[in-house]
Amino acid sequence: MHEYSLADNLIESILPRLASEGVTAPGRVREVVLRLGALEIHSEESFAQAFAMRSAGTPLAGAVLRLEIVPGHIHCDRCDRDEVVGPDDADPHSHAPVMPCPECGTPCRVEGGRGIEPVDLVLED
Numbered sequence: 493m494h495e496y497s498l499a500d501n502l503i504e505s506i507l508p509r510l511a512s513e514g515v516t517a518p519g520r521v522r523e524v525v526l527r528l529g530a531l532e533i534h535s536e537e538s539f540a541q542a543f544a545m546r547s548a549g550t551p552l553a554g555a556v557l558r559l560e561i562v563p564g565h566i567h568c569d570r571c572d573r574d575e576v577v578g579p580d581d582a583d584p585h586s587h588a589p590v591m592p593c594p595e596c597g598t599p600c601r602v603e604g605g606r607g608i609e610p611v612d613l614v615l616e617d
């Protein structure tokens with residue numbers, strides 16, 4: 493599933509950083525603050541679930557995810573409407589997702605809402 497590979501990539505990118513700070517055992521990371529594109533995931537819940545499963549047995553086990561969701565957006569040329577696109581609104585598997593305009597139904601290309609970026613790690617004292 494998409495969420496799992498995303499969680500794997502995230503965990504792999506964070507573990508070396510933890511190791512360099514001497515964090516090698518579970519229980520010391522309280523929170524992982526993350527900037528995440530809305531179009532990368534189906535829902536925050538399923539991503540948090542994937543992260544919890546994949547981080548089990550690593551120093552990230554038990555850490556709470558704090559997500560800052562970066563929304564995507566569409567602009568309809570026909571009725572000039574702008575709409576924010578969140579998780580669930582567009583297919584995260586598509587590389588060029590399209591969403592119908594809520595006003596007139598014209599298919600609009602979704603812009604933005606991509607990327608995954610660890611922002612901060614909150615460690616126990």
Ligand SMILES: [Zn+2]
Binds near residue numbers: 570596597
């Ligand atoms: Zn429209």
